[in-house]
Amino acid sequence: MRKSLIVITCILFFMSLKSEAKTEPNIVFEVSFTEPQAHYADVKMEINNLSGNELILKMPVWAPGSYLVREFPKNVEAFYAKAGAEALASEKITKNAWKVNVRGKKSITVNYRVYCFEISVRTSFVDESHAFLSPTGIFMYPDGGINQASIVRIIPAKNWKKVSTGLDSYGDQAFTYYAPNFDWLFDSPIEVGNQDIFEFTAAGVMHEVAMVGGGNYDKAQLKIDMARVVERETAVFGENPNKRYVFIVHNYKTGGGGLEHLNSTVLGASRDGYKDRETYQSFLALVAHEYFHLWNVKRLRPMALGPFNYDAENYTTNLWIAEGFTAYYDNLITQRAGIYTPNEWLNIIESDINAVENRLGNKTQSLSEASFDAWIKAYRPNENSANTTVSYYNKGSLIACLLDLAIINASDAKLSLDDAMRFAYNEYYKKKNRGYSDAEFKAILEKYTKQNLDDFYKRYINGTEDLPFAKYLNYAGFQLMVQDADQQKPYLGISLSKDNDSQIATVSRNTAAWIAGLNVNDEIIAINGERVSNALDYVNGLKELKELDFLINRDGILKSIKVQLKPSASKKYSIRQIENPTEKQKAVLEKWLSL
Structure with a gap:
């Protein structure tokens, strides 16, 4: 990309963050769920006012705020394009780009399906109970057209009645939203289903909380505590940049993590953890973390x-x-x-x-x-x-x-x-x-x-x-205060697999195991000729530093490895107030x- 184009794009990007003017969009998305039980989102993309003979559509390969190329296009299938009833030739030209032969047509429709079955705050998930759409893995954009506005229309599956998103509503049509550009769309997750919604106002901003998956939360207390966090963080910067903000909270048996967005966030939480003080405090700290990213x-x-x-x-x-x-x-x-x-x-x-x-x-x-x-x-x-x-x-x-x-x-x-x-x-x-x-x-x-x-x-x-x-x-x-580890306490320097107490999962650098040559995936069969079910329990029961003879299975071959135990090099740090x-x-x- 030419330097002048980069500068123009940068200016347009930040102008778009502050602008609320709605232009008539040339792009209209419709997302429906014909087979939610099979974890599919069906996407229809109408593109108008085209010129030229070719159109390249792209899908992002990563989600801003989560620094890993996740290759979202791997979940796309059944891509086809048409103008009216006429099929248009198309082909995939890179891992995340499709070329459509427009043949001078002014308006075309593109359809594709996205498989959504990865539970996280940064990936889409659909089942019979709800749909969470992480936009970078759902919506395509015209190459070079990142600044184009679009309309997003959600067609909920049967018996789904609610949509939660930071996107502004568009017109009088139900579940229809407006994105001033694709940066904004990609930063606006969408929850569809029957989520429990409550609201509170803090720092002059209306906040919607969409609770998905149930839980033992106290809505009245959450309103108070989340508002306190919002007010305190707004005070740091002297202003709150939003008029409306949406928390999408996915409650699981065990859950955590979050991903920030321009005027919303997605949080993972433990469904039954709200009554436990430490778990509740950690949840509010997560709220504070993602909200500070505003x-x-x-x-x-x-x-x-x-x-x-x-x-x-x-x-x-x-x-x-x-x-x-x-x-x-x-x-x-x-x-x-x-x-x-x-x-x-x-x-x-x-x-x-x-x-x-x-x-x-x-x-x-x-x-x-x-x-x-x-x-x-x-x-x-x-x-x-x-x-x-x-x-x-x-x-x-x-x-x-x-x-x-x-x-x-x-x-x-x-x-x-x-x-x-x-x-x-x-x-x-x-x-x-x-x-x-x-x-x-x-x-x-x-x-x-x-x-x-x-x-x-x-x-x-x-x-x-x-x-x-x-x-x-x-x-x-x-x-x-710094306290050294007990110099007489034997330390091996490994961790064991969660699924197998006999298998080594990690080996710490410069420990007894590292120096002796114990490897990850080694199966520990015996120590000093004695069958052991858990090597760490064995070593922790010793009173002195000594040499041990490990019998291990490495890829089907039995090996004997001598290990001279050492003390741990770790330290214990504590903070104390001075007199x-x-x-x-x-x-x-x-x-x-x-x-």
Whole structure:
């Protein structure tokens, strides 16, 4: 694509986010469900005012906010095109593109079916009870026509009576909606069925909550608690960019995860977990996480994340900001809303410190590398991932925590990370209508921390050094306690398969098992000539470090491997308040916890 065209596309993309003017669309979709029990959505696409002899239609291969090429076109079948009753020749020309021989026709209709049977917040699912349409895997767009408006008409299956979506209604027709462009359509999930819907108003915005799958939730309490989260997050940025917002909540026996959208989100939850305090708190933290993305990612964003290339990966080294900072704020906001106590929130930070510092991959992969390689590593973990990767979620959250404390301390408790985020939002989304570069976001952090962050970035963002928790926690009157593992307690360094207590699932780097050469998928038959059903139970029962003789089955061949046990290299980190904090430390703590 030519540079001038990229610039024009970028301008049109962001103009479309702020524009509410409805143009008469040339594209009309109709989605119906003739065989919901077989998990199909039937799509009809009417395209008008065409010119030329060929039309290329594309389907995205990934969903923004979920950084993995998921190859959505793999679920498409029965593609055909016609003009009136006349069939038009068509062919698939790439993995996600179809060419139609229009032959000068001004209007054509394209039909295709999509198989929808993957349960997640980013993939479509249809059965006899409901349909969830994740738009990037449902709707096609004309190549080069991403800015075209469209109408979407939903034809619910028999006995389905409701549709929930962030799209605006169009005209007086039931279940008919308008998308000003395909970026907006692809960012507007659709729930169809008999979901339980309730509403609340917060920050001047009407919020719809569509609960799917039942559950023991208390609607009255959810309205109160979700409104508190919304109000607290809106206060960070000083404005709420929506007039209406939709939560689509899928309740399962066990569920979790979420995906943010421009004026909606999709959440996974445990159907019967709402009465359990910790599970309920975690759900509200998930609400806070996805809602915070309204600003951080959907509007304030790295340059690479919009306008999107829907054909391939969109690389950025800044997911530690986009997701990590959001992960910091989800728990912080939940604490500000009174859902977590300050001590519970500190325990979460403590837990993140232990998770990051004891992950071997933390010494191998930097935060910027973790962000860039999300497309091939974060969403495709294997048996060696713990040795080679770090999460940009919890480590990015810890970086946000340190920078927040640095800003509060440098400003004598007058400012916080909130002020830096608000400034960035106003500067790059509202004023410049574009994303930020690495250098530009770093400059904002330097402005508010009042320090040059070259060394900080070199060591902790682009490097793999231990994060300086002790220094930054001390600003708020805390100290970090570090306790080594018991040096006499034997540690093998493996995990076992969930389905087979005799089979090795992972081997941790530089542990006894790693050094001796035990492998993933080895079946442990005996230790020191004794038949064992669970090697970890055996080793944990030992009182001293010793050499063991493992008899294993590796691909049908019996092997004897000697393993010299070692102690674990892991550490236990805990946060403790210091005695006699200074007045400044007290002020920093108050600002940090009680904004």
